[in-house]
Amino acid sequence: xxxxxxxxxxxxxxxxxxxxxxxxxxxxxxxxxxxxxxxxxxxxxxxxxxxxxxxxxxxxxxxxxxxxxxxxxxxxxxxxxxxxxxxxxxxxxxxxxxxxxxxxxxxxxxxxxxxxxxxxxxxxxxxxxxxxxxxxxxxxxxxxxxxxxxxxxxxxxxxxxxxxxxxxxxxxxxxxxxxxxxxxxxxxxxxxxxxxxxxxxxxxxxxxxxxxxxxxxxxxxxxxxxxxxxxxxxxxxxxxxxxxxxxxxxxxxxxxxxxxxxxxxxxxxxxxxxxxxxxxxxxxxxxxxxxxxxxxxxxxxxxxxxxxxxxxxxxxxxx
Amino acid sequence: xxxxxxxxxxxxxxxxxxxxxxxxxxxxxxxxxxxxxxxxxxxxxxxxxxxxxxxxxxxxxxxxxxxxxxxxxxxxxxxxxxxxxxxxxxxxxxxxxxxxxxxxxxxxxxxxxxxxxxxxxxxxxxxxxxxxxxxxxxxxxxxxxxxxxxxxxxxxxxxxxxxxxxxxxxxxxxxxxxxxxxxxxxxxxxxxxxxxxxxxxxxxxxxxxxxxxxxxxxxxxxxxxxxxxxxxxxxxxxxxxxxxxxxxxxxxxxxxxxxxxxxxxxxxxxxxxxxxxxxxxxxxxxxxxxxxxxxxxxxxxxxxxxxxxxxxxxxxxxxxxxxxxxxxxxxx
Numbered sequence: 001x002x003x004x005x006x007x008x009x010x011x012x013x014x015x016x017x018x019x020x021x022x023x024x025x026x027x028x029x030x031x032x033x034x035x036x037x038x039x040x041x042x043x044x045x046x047x048x049x050x051x052x053x054x055x056x057x058x059x060x061x062x063x064x065x066x067x068x069x070x071x072x073x074x075x076x077x078x079x080x081x082x083x084x085x086x087x088x089x090x091x092x093x094x095x096x097x098x099x100x101x102x103x104x105x106x107x108x109x110x111x112x113x114x115x116x117x118x119x120x121x122x123x124x125x126x127x128x129x130x131x132x133x134x135x136x137x138x139x140x141x142x143x144x145x146x147x148x149x150x151x152x153x154x155x156x157x158x159x160x161x162x163x164x165x166x167x168x169x170x171x172x173x174x175x176x177x178x179x180x181x182x183x184x185x186x187x188x189x190x191x192x193x194x195x196x197x198x199x200x201x202x203x204x205x206x207x208x209x210x211x212x213x214x215x216x217x218x219x220x221x222x223x224x225x226x227x228x229x230x231x232x233x234x235x236x237x238x239x240x241x242x243x244x245x246x247x248x249x250x251x252x253x254x255x256x257x258x259x260x261x262x263x264x265x266x267x268x269x270x271x272x273x274x275x276x277x278x279x280x281x282x283x284x285x286x287x288x289x290x291x292x293x294x295x296x297x298x299x300x301x302x303x304x305x306x307x308x309x310x311x312x313x314x315x316x317x318x319x
Numbered sequence: 320x321x322x323x324x325x326x327x328x329x330x331x332x333x334x335x336x337x338x339x340x341x342x343x344x345x346x347x348x349x350x351x352x353x354x355x356x357x358x359x360x361x362x363x364x365x366x367x368x369x370x371x372x373x374x375x376x377x378x379x380x381x382x383x384x385x386x387x388x389x390x391x392x393x394x395x396x397x398x399x400x401x402x403x404x405x406x407x408x409x410x411x412x413x414x415x416x417x418x419x420x421x422x423x424x425x426x427x428x429x430x431x432x433x434x435x436x437x438x439x440x441x442x443x444x445x446x447x448x449x450x451x452x453x454x455x456x457x458x459x460x461x462x463x464x465x466x467x468x469x470x471x472x473x474x475x476x477x478x479x480x481x482x483x484x485x486x487x488x489x490x491x492x493x494x495x496x497x498x499x500x501x502x503x504x505x506x507x508x509x510x511x512x513x514x515x516x517x518x519x520x521x522x523x524x525x526x527x528x529x530x531x532x533x534x535x536x537x538x539x540x541x542x543x544x545x546x547x548x549x550x551x552x553x554x555x556x557x558x559x560x561x562x563x564x565x566x567x568x569x570x571x572x573x574x575x576x577x578x579x580x581x582x583x584x585x586x587x588x589x590x591x592x593x594x595x596x597x598x599x600x601x602x603x604x605x606x607x608x609x610x611x612x613x614x615x616x617x618x619x620x621x622x623x624x625x626x627x628x629x630x631x632x633x634x635x636x637x638x639x640x641x642x643x644x645x646x647x648x649x650x651x
Contacts, residue, residue, distance in 0.1 A: 060395065259368060259370040
C-alpha cells in the first residue's frame with residue numbers, strides 16, 4: 001500500500017447497533033418505573049476492536065446497557081473482551097457533546113479513564129402505543145482546525161520489523177487477555193531498541209518518553225477499512241495534541257482477526273497536527289461533529305417492534 | 320407457528336420442568352451433552368475462539384441449572400456476504416445434483432443442474448448484496464428490514480424528518496423538527512451539537528462494503544440435551560432483520576424444516592433456530608467417524624465439531640470455529 005503523502009486524515013464514522021433487548025428493557029423501564037419522567041438515563045455502550053476483515057464493529061447497546069428496574073447496578077460482566085464499555089454523555093447539564101469531552105481532556109480524567117474519549121449520545125422517543133422507537137446517535141468528535149495531515153499509513157506488519165511485530169502482537173494479546181486491561185481502549189506501545197514491546201497506560205506517558213524508544217499511541221479500532229482509521233482516533237488526537245503538545249503522532253489502529261491481534265489488518269500511521277489556536281485556553285471549546293447518518297442523510301432512525309411487543313399480534317401468532 | 324409444533328413445545332416444556340438436567344455423560348454413546356459438559360465445551364470455545372463469549376441474558380429468563388454468568392454463548396456482528404441460495408445456484412449452474420422436489424425429502428435428484436433461470440453470470444458477479452435476489456423461493460419477499468413492515472402507515476415517513484436536516488445546518492439549536500410534536504423533538508432542541516457534520520474528514524462511502532451481519536448464539540437445550548443455535552440477523556444498515564428473511568441465509572434444504580422461528584430462551588423476540596431434534600444423532604455419527612479413525616473425541620471439543628456441522632446449515636455466515644479436525648466427507 002502506498003503511503004499517502006501529506007493528505008488529510010479521514011476517519012471512518014462510528015456506527016451504532018441496538019439490540020432488540022435494549023428496546024424491550026427501555027419499554028418496561030418507561031412503563032414500570034420512569035413514567036413521564038424524561039430526564040436523561042445513564043447508559044453504557046459496548047464496542048470491541050474490529051475482528052473480521054470485512055465488517056467494522058459497532059457501538060452496541062444491549063439490555064444490560066440500561067440500569068435495571070430494581071435500581072441495582074447493571075449486571076454487565078466486567079472483563080468481557082467483546083464488550084469494552086463506553087459511558088454515555090449526560091445531557092441534562094449545559095455541557096453537551098464536545099464540551100464534556102473537552103472538559104475531561106483538560107481535567108486529566110481522559111488520561112485516567114480513557115473510555116470517556118468515546119462518549120456517545122442517544123436521543124430516543126419510545127412510542128409505546130405503537131411499539132415504535134425513534135432514535136438518533138451522536139459520536140461527538142472534537143474538530144482539529146486545521147485538520148490533521150497523514151504522512152504515512154501502512155499495515156502494521158509492514159511498518160514494524162518482524163521481531164517488533166511479533167512482540168507487539170504478543171503484548172497486545174496479553175493486554176486483551178488480562179481482565180484489568182481488556183476494556184482500556186486507549187494505550188501506549190513502547191518498543192525498546194531490542195524490539196521488545198510493552199503496553200502501558202496513557203498516564204505513564206511522561207515516564208516512557210525518550211531513551212531511543214519507539215512510542216506509539218494505540219487504540220481499539222472498530223473500523224475494518226485498510227486506508228482509514230476509525231472514529232475513536234479523533235478525540236485521541238485531540239487529547240494528544242492538547243495535553244502533550246505533540247505535533248507529530250505515530251498511532252496504531254489495533255485490529256484483530258478471529259479475536260487475536262492481527263498485524264496485517266492493524267494499521268500504523270503518522271499524523272501531523274498543528275495545535276489549533278486557542279486550544280491552550282480551556283474556555284475556548286472546539287467544535288464537535290458526529291451525528292450518525294441514516295442511509296447518508298441526517299435523519300433519525302426508527303424501528304417498529306410491534307411484531308414482538310403488540311399483545312394482539314402475539315396472541316394471533318401464538319394461536 | 321404450526322399447531323403440531325405448538326403442542327410439541329408444550330410437551331417439551333413440561334418434560335423439561337419435571338425432569339432433572341442430565342448429569343451422567345453420554346457424549347460418546349448418544350452424542351448428547353450434560354450441563355457441566357456444555358460449560359466445559361463452552362469455556363474451551365471462548366478461550367480458543369475469543370470472538371465468542373458467555374452471556375447472562377435476561378435475568379427473568381435465567382435457567383437455574385446453568386451458572387448465572389454462563390447462560391448462553393454468543394458471537395456478534397458476524398458477516399454474511401451472500402445469501403445461501405446464491406451458493407446453491409452456483410453449485411447448480413456448475414452441474415451439481417439438484418433435489419427436484421423441495422417439498423418432499425424423498426424427491427428425485429437431477430444430475431445435470433438446473434438451467435440458469437434467466438440470470439446472467441455477469442449479474443451474479445456484482446458485489447452489491449442488493450442484487451442478489453432469491454429466484455427460487457418466491458414466497459419470501461425482499462423487504463430489507465422492519466422499516467418495510469406490514470403497517471407502513473403506522474410508521475412515520477422518514478422524509479418528514481428531512482426538513483429538520485436543513486435547519487440543523489443553518490441554525491443548530493433552534494426550531495428543529497417543528498413538524499413532530501413529541502418529546503423527541505424537545506430532546507433535539509436540547510441536544511443538538513454545535514456544529515455541522517464534516518463530511519470532508521470521512522472516507523468515501525463507496526469503499527464501505529454493505530453486508531448483512533448476524534449475532535449467532537448457542538443455548539443449551541435441556542430436553543434434547545444438546546446445544547442449540549440461534550440466529551439474529553441485521554440488514555446492510557444494521558437494522559433488525561425479520562426472522563423470515565433470515566431463512567434466505569439458511570441452506571434451502573433446511574429452511575422451514577430444520578430451521579424454525581421460535582422464542583429465544585434468553586432474549587426477547589422471535590429468532591431463527593436450527594431445531595435440535597437431530598443434533599444428538601448427527602453428533603453421534605461425527606463422533607463415530609472420528610473414533611473409527613482412531614481419534615478419541617474429547618468432550619471439550621464438542622462445540623467445535625458441532626459448529627462445523629452447523630456450518631452446513633448456514634454456509635455463508637462466517638462465524639469462528641477455527642480448529643482443524645479431519646472429518647472427511649461423511650460429516651453428515
